[in-house]
Amino acid sequence: MIANFGYGALIITFLVSLYGVGAAYYGMRQNKPAWVDSARNGMLLTFPLLSLSALSIVVLLVTDHYEVEYVASVTSRSMPMYLKITALWGGQAGSLVFWSWLMSAFASAVTLRKWDRDREFLPWVIVVSLTTLAFFLALNIFVENPFTRLWQFPSGQVVEKMFQPAGSSLFYPRDGQGLNPLLRHPGMIIHPPMLYLGFVSFVIPYAFAVAALVTGRTDDRWIRLTRRWTLWAWMFLSLGLVLGGRWAYDVLGWGGYWGWDPVEIAAFMPWLTGTAFLHSVMIQEKRGMLKQWNMVLVILTYSLVIFGTFLTRSGVLSSVHAFAQSAVGPLFFGFIGLTFVTSLSLLLHRWNDLKAKAEMTSMLSREALFLLNNLLFIGILVVCFWGVIFPLISELFTGQKVTVGPPFYERANGPLMAGLLLLMAIAPLSAWGHSTIKTLGRAVWKPAVVAIVAVLAVIAAGIVNPYALIGIFLTALVIAVTLYEYWRGALARGKRHGESFFVALWELVKRNRRRYGGYIIHLSMAMLAIGIIGIEIFQSETQGTLSQGESLTLGEYTMSYQSLAVFDAPDGRNVARAVVSVNKNGKPVGELYPRRDFFYDSQQPMTIPGVRSTIEDDFYVLLVDWEEISTNSATFKVYHNPLVKWMWMGSWVFIFGTLIAAWPEADTDPVPARNRKRASVPAKA
Amino acid sequence: MEETTPQRGSSNRMKFIIGGALIVAAVIYLIASSTQASAQYFLTIDEVVAKGEEVLDRDLRISGAVIGDSIEYDRESLTLSFTVAHIPGDNDELEAQGGLAKALHVAVSDPNRSRLSVVYEGAIPDLLQHEAQAIITGRLGADGVFYADELLLKCPTKYEEAVPEQASG
Numbered sequence: 001m002i003a004n005f006g007y008g009a010l011i012i013t014f015l016v017s018l019y020g021v022g023a024a025y026y027g028m029r030q031n032k033p034a035w036v037d038s039a040r041n042g043m044l045l046t047f048p049l050l051s052l053s054a055l056s057i058v059v060l061l062v063t064d065h066y067e068v069e070y071v072a073s074v075t076s077r078s079m080p081m082y083l084k085i086t087a088l089w090g091g092q093a094g095s096l097v098f099w100s101w102l103m104s105a106f107a108s109a110v111t112l113r114k115w116d117r118d119r120e121f122l123p124w125v126i127v128v129s130l131t132t133l134a135f136f137l138a139l140n141i142f143v144e145n146p147f148t149r150l151w152q153f154p155s156g157q158v159v160e161k162m163f164q165p166a167g168s169s170l171f172y173p174r175d176g177q178g179l180n181p182l183l184r185h186p187g188m189i190i191h192p193p194m195l196y197l198g199f200v201s202f203v204i205p206y207a208f209a210v211a212a213l214v215t216g217r218t219d220d221r222w223i224r225l226t227r228r229w230t231l232w233a234w235m236f237l238s239l240g241l242v243l244g245g246r247w248a249y250d251v252l253g254w255g256g257y258w259g260w261d262p263v264e265i266a267a268f269m270p271w272l273t274g275t276a277f278l279h280s281v282m283i284q285e286k287r288g289m290l291k292q293w294n295m296v297l298v299i300l301t302y303s304l305v306i307f308g309t310f311l312t313r314s315g316v317l318s319s320v321h322a323f324a325q326s327a328v329g330p331l332f333f334g335f336i337g338l339t340f341v342t343s344l345s346l347l348l349h350r351w352n353d354l355k356a357k358a359e360m361t362s363m364l365s366r367e368a369l370f371l372l373n374n375l376l377f378i379g380i381l382v383v384c385f386w387g388v389i390f391p392l393i394s395e396l397f398t399g400q401k402v403t404v405g406p407p408f409y410e411r412a413n414g415p416l417m418a419g420l421l422l423l424m425a426i427a428p429l430s431a432w433g434h435s436t437i438k439t440l441g442r443a444v445w446k447p448a449v450v451a452i453v454a455v456l457a458v459i460a461a462g463i464v465n466p467y468a469l470i471g472i473f474l475t476a477l478v479i480a481v482t483l484y485e486y487w488r489g490a491l492a493r494g495k496r497h498g499e500s501f502f503v504a505l506w507e508l509v510k511r512n513r514r515r516y517g518g519y520i521i522h523l524s525m526a527m528l529a530i531g532i533i534g535i536e537i538f539q540s541e542t543q544g545t546l547s548q549g550e551s552l553t554l555g556e557y558t559m560s561y562q563s564l565a566v567f568d569a570p571d572g573r574n575v576a577r578a579v580v581s582v583n584k585n586g587k588p589v590g591e592l593y594p595r596r597d598f599f600y601d602s603q604q605p606m607t608i609p610g611v612r613s614t615i616e617d618d619f620y621v622l623l624v625d626w627e628e629i630s631t632n633s634a635t636f637k638v639y640h641n642p643l644v645k646w647m648w649m650g651s652w653v654f655i656f657g658t659l660i661a662a663w664p665e666a667d668t669d670p671v672p673a674r675n676r677k678r679a680s681v682p683a684k685a
Numbered sequence: 686m687e688e689t690t691p692q693r694g695s696s697n698r699m700k701f702i703i704g705g706a707l708i709v710a711a712v713i714y715l716i717a718s719s720t721q722a723s724a725q726y727f728l729t730i731d732e733v734v735a736k737g738e739e740v741l742d743r744d745l746r747i748s749g750a751v752i753g754d755s756i757e758y759d760r761e762s763l764t765l766s767f768t769v770a771h772i773p774g775d776n777d778e779l780e781a782q783g784g785l786a787k788a789l790h791v792a793v794s795d796p797n798r799s800r801l802s803v804v805y806e807g808a809i810p811d812l813l814q815h816e817a818q819a820i821i822t823g824r825l826g827a828d829g830v831f832y833a834d835e836l837l838l839k840c841p842t843k844y845e846e847a848v849p850e851q852a853s854g
Contacts, residue, residue, distance in 0.1 A: 182811070254808075360701055368701070375705065379712040386716055391727060401727035401774070403746050404720055405822060405835070412719035416712070543808075545760045605811045624808040625758055635760050637808045 003068055003147040006056025007162065010097070010141055013049040013104070016042045017134040021127050028123035039126050040111045046133060047108035050101045057094055057146055061087050066173040069160045070094055070146040076178035076601040078572030083179060086189045090179045093146035095192060099309065100136045102193075103200040107133060110204055118225065124211035125204075132203050132306075135335050143328050178572075178601035187247035191240055195267055198237025199305045202274060204229045206302035206343075209295055213346040218291065218353045223281045230281075231662035234274050235655065241267060242651045250609070255541065255620055255639035257647070260406040265384045266311035270304035272384070273297050276377035283367045286432055288357035290371070292347070295354065297374075299343040306336050364435040369427040376419050383412045410536075414467075421474035421529060424522050425481045447480035471533040478526040482519045489516075509660065517661025524657055527650030534617070534643025543624070543637040555640050557619050558583045559592070564623075564631040574598040578623045578634055582612055594623040594636070615649070617642040725822060730771035733825060734799045746822045747831065748774060749801065750792035751838075753815025765805045769819055770798045785839075789816045805833040812838035 020042035027035025057070070062084045066072040074087040074094065089095040107129040115122050140146065148160045152171035159165065182188070205226035212222035244264065245257035258264060277297040283290045310332040347354075360368050387404050394402040429443040454476035455469055463469070486505065494504035509516040544552045551560035562579040569575050577595040581588060592610030599606065612619040618641040626634035725746040733740065733747055749769025756767040770792040773779055782788040792798055793816055803821055813819070813836070823833035 359697065361697060363700060363704065372704075372708070375708050379708070379715075382712060383716055383719075386720070390720065402724045403727050404723050405725060405746075408719045408723040411722060412715040415715060543763050545763065604814075607808070607811055622808055624763075625760055627760075633760070635763065 002056050002059055002065070003149060006053045006060075007141075007145065007147040009049050009053035009056065010137060010147075013046050013053065013100075014134060014137040014141055016045055016049065017130040017137060020046075020130040021134065024123040024126040024130075036123050036126070039130075040122065043126050043130055044108050044111045046104035046130070047101075050097070050104045054088065054097055054101045057088055057097060058085055061085065064176075066176050067149050067170045068146075069148045069150055072150070072173050072176040074176070074179050076176040076572070078601060079178060080571060082189075083184060087179050089192045089196075090183055091146075093140065093144040095196075096136060096140050096144055097146055098193070099196050099200065100133060100140065102196050103129075103133050103136065103203065106200055106204055110207075118221065120215045120217065121208060121211040121222070121225075124214050125207040128207035128210050129203060139328055139331060143331070175601065178599065181597065181599045181602060181604050181606040182251055184606075185247055185251050187243050187250060191243040191247055194236050194243055195240030196309075198233055198235075198240050199270070199309055201229060201233035201236060202270060202301050202305050205233070205277075206298050209298045210343060210346065213295065213343075213350050216350065216353065218350055220285055220288075223284060223294065227281065228662050228664070230274070230278060231658060234271070234278060235658040235662070237267070237271050237274060238654065238658075239651065241271060242647075242654075246648060249644075250611075251606070255539065255622075255641065257535070257644075260387070260409040262388050263311055265388055265409075266304075266308040269381055269384055270301050270308055272377050272381045273301040273304060276374045277301060279370050280374050283370050287367050289360070289367060291354040291356065292351060293374070295347050299340070299347065302343075303336055303340050306332065306339070310336075362434045362436070364430055364437065364440055366427060366430045366432045366435070369423055369430055373420065373423050373427065376416050376423070379416045380413050383409065383416070418470060418474060421471075421478055421526075424525065425474065425477040428481055428485050428519065428522075444481070447477060447484050450480040451476035465537055468533055468537045471529065471537075475526045475529045475533070478522060478529075482522050482526075485519060486516070513663060514661050517657050517659070517663075520657030520660060521654055522657075524650045524652075524654035527646045527653060531644050531647030531650060534646065535641045538642045539639060541637065541639045543635070545625075545633055545635040547633045548631075552636060552638060554619075554638050556585050557638075557640065558586075559619075559621060559636070559638060561634055561636070562591070564626055564634055566631070569597075572600050574600065576623065576626060578610075578626070578636075580610065580621055580636070582619060582621075584619075592619075592621050594621045596623050613645050615643075615645050618644050727774065729774040730769060730799050730801050732774075733801060733831070734771075737825075737829075741825055741827060743824065744822070745824060745831075746820065747801070748772060748818060748820045750789040751813060751815065751817045751819050752793050752800070755802075756809075756813060758809055763806060765807065765809055765813075766802060767813070767819075768800050768802050769821070770795070770800050772818070785818060786816075789818055801831050802829070803831045803833050805836055807836075810836055810838050 020039040022039075023035045023042065024039035027033060027037075027039060060068050060071050061075055062081060064071070064075070064077060070091060070093050074090040075084050079087075087094065089098045110125060110129065145162055148162050150158050150171040150173065151161055151165055151168040152158050153165075153168045158171050159168070164170075205222075208222040208226045212218055241264075244267070248259070249255075249257040277294065280290050280294055280297060284294055310328070360371070362368060387408055391401050391403045394400060425447070426440065426444065430440055451473050455473045458469065458472050486508075489508045490501055490505035493499065493508050494501055497504065497507075499507065540555060542552060542554045546552060546561040548561055548563065551558050559580045559582050562581055564576060564578040566574065566576045575595055575597050577593055579591055579593060581591050583589065590612060592612060594610035595608050597606045597608065598604070607622055607624075610621045610623075618639075620639040620641055622637040622639075624635040624637050723744075725744040726740065727746045727748075728736070728740070730747060730749045733745065747769075750772050752768045752770060756765070758765050772788050772792045773782070779785055779788045782791060803819070803823075805821075805823075818839040820837040820839070821831065821833045822835040822837075823831055826832050
């Protein structure tokens with residue numbers, strides 16, 4: 001019953017979406033605003049409709065309706081309530097519905113904004129959003145239906161069908177298979193929603209870009225309208241990536257956080273183009289340049305979002321095998337190809353209207369450095385894309401499948417990322433329009449001295465790894481320059497307005513949220529870099545089998561094996577939990593409890609590390625094996641991960657910075673967008 | 686924004702084109718050299734066994750079906766060893782056999798399939814179990830044993846592909 005209801009809601013939403021696309025197009029062509037309004041109402045309706053459908057799945061999940069195939073595949077009786085609810089995105093079919101639901105939320109939100117000034121964009125925004133939505137709904141309805149049920153024939157044969165085949169009756173499995181144990185982690189519960197939020201909210205800037213291309217309103221209006229959308233989208237996507245890393249670090253038990261897995265790269269690629277886009281739109285707003293390029297970036301980001309959804313969701317690339325294990329593969333490629341070709345031809349059609357009004361004049365000007373930043377981001381994108389498709393290319397040309405692993409990405413991306421750090425340090429000090437070595441040098445020398453002192457301090461502490469030193473120099477330079485910018489800005493403002501330093505700092509940030517919020521994001525990236533340098537260059541590990549009371553030493557740490565208990569937990573797990581005591585430099589610093597859970601329903605173990613985390617380093621202990629019954633001895637693998645906590649701290653700073661940059665301004669600028677550009681050019685860099 | 690004279694404009698443009706070209710060249714160089722440095726030949730077990738000596742000191746990536754009974758963990762030397770059976774490397778062939786889960790089942794049940802012993806120093810990955818698909822990076826030793834640097838495991842359940850688990854050594 002509930003399944004039929006949910007499926008019905010899916011179909012109605014699909015039809016409403018198709019209607020919206022048609023009505024918006026017709027209303028626009030025939031100049032009948034009533035039709036466009038009707039389409040707009042349709043778009044508004046998609047959210048409540050899909051909410052009903054998503055809610056149906058949740059109800060089925062929490063009430064143990066195992067006759068529904070999806071419910072049986074992702075939940076089991078022993079799972080706690082919150083996991084049953086979040087199983088909505090624990091499997092392919094449900095997560096596609098979840099994706100569409102988020103998409104409809106954003107689409108509905110867009111319809112609610114004031115459209116007075118931008119009326120001509122509306123039909124096209126509707127067409128693009130609802131086409132995307134309709135595509136994903138079609139996948140659900142025709143290929144990955146979360147409401148299919150299990151039917152049993154008198155012969156005993158069980159089939160998966162939406163509707164009752166003649167002569168069969170509903171089949172009720174006694175229990176479900178349960179969610180994959182690896183996914184039962186807080187990080188995994190919020191990681192997919194964040195990633196999806198990031199993915200779907202990038203659809204909106206793209207929709208506006210297409211609207212601008214079609215209507216020929218190729219000024220900066222679409223960029224100004226979507227600036228905040230883009231920032232939110234970018235924040236969610238970034239958080240999705242970080243949470244995924246955190247999950248890997250806590251759950252996968254290999255002491256790492258990022259493995260350059262194709263699926264990870266698939267989520268990373270739209271982030272790269274999105275970040276490039278966030279930077280390059282500023283050049284368009286300030287100098288009227290790079291308009292064509294911004295269109296290219298937003299189109300690329302959208303295509304990569306769809307591509308990323310496909311890869312992360314269909315699981316096809318989790319192996320080294322080629323594409324398309326599921327029937328959704330060809331459909332996805334068809335859709336990506338179609339939207340890509342359509343958007344590019346629109347762009348070519350408007351190519352001349354998008355010519356820049358000004359030319360770059362100086363290699364060290366702010367805009368030139370932004371351009372360089374874009375080139376580096378695209379460079380990293382090309383590296384990633386090449387790595388993902390290399391097996392296919394090599395097979396095509398040599399008949400031999402050759403893959404590239406993490407060393408490829410690290411080696412090729414390392415210098416490019418270092419270049420980005422350098423730019424992050426220099427660009428804030430360069431001026432729009434014109435900068436020379438001399439003016440830049442005058443601005444940069446003080447922070448550079450700080451960075452050099454930091455490097456000397458690190459050398460004095462005994463670290464001589466050249467890569468680490470370069471990394472530390474660049475990171476220190478970014479931090480010094482960024483703080484210097486705050487200091488300089490606040491001081492100048494204080495002098496001008498007779499304010500105290502902190503009042504001036506507050507006012508400065510309040511009046512230039514985007515810029516100073518952006519600088520906080522730069523600081524968070526520097527913190528991320530510190531964590532990455534720490535774990536990538538200075539990680540050390542050891543392992544050993546210990547009898548009770550014996551100990552194992554790694555660097556300054558010594559751990560000793562105290563005891564181990566094996567017991568059944570009420571939620572269907574068998575837990576083996578070790579107690580190890582940890583000493584640092586001979587002083588006790590506490591106990592850790594690495595454990596291994598065995599899940600009865602899925603017959604799968606899961607290793608959970610014991611971690612002592614400080615801002616200096618993480619001491620990370622895995623329980624590998626133990627002597628059954630007597631538990632006299634146990635085997636441990638131990639990692640020492642310096643500075644890794646800076647990555648997680650950096651992500652909090654990052655959220656804070658994005659909130660500042662994206663928070664709606666209280667005093668909105670009354671100058672119409674089209675006249676503002678000229679007025680803001682001479683602003684101090 | 687003063688107008689630039691055409692001459693200055695074109696010399697400027699030249700500078701930017703050269704600068705851009707240098708960066709493009711650098712990216713191409715990075716990709717080409719890194720690809721060469723970290724290329725791993727992806728082979729099926731049949732191919733490894735057939736080529737034998739030919740691929741002795743190459744970085745390889747192989748895929749096979751884990752035979753559950755063969756999994757052994759030596760707590761003294763902390764080494765893990767197990768045997769994998771050949772499964773087709775081509776996706777279409779896997780599909781033709783009824784999907785990955787079916788192909789894995791057939792592979793471990795067939796004693797005539799070519800098999801390969803794998804040795805790995807490190808923790809036992811959670812997903813290492815009977816009929817799992819192992820994707821293994823490493824080198825073939827002269828003793829015919831495959832020495833793994835990295836294990837990637839997939840356990841297709843009846844309904845859904847599991848997430849990949851990674852273990853680096």
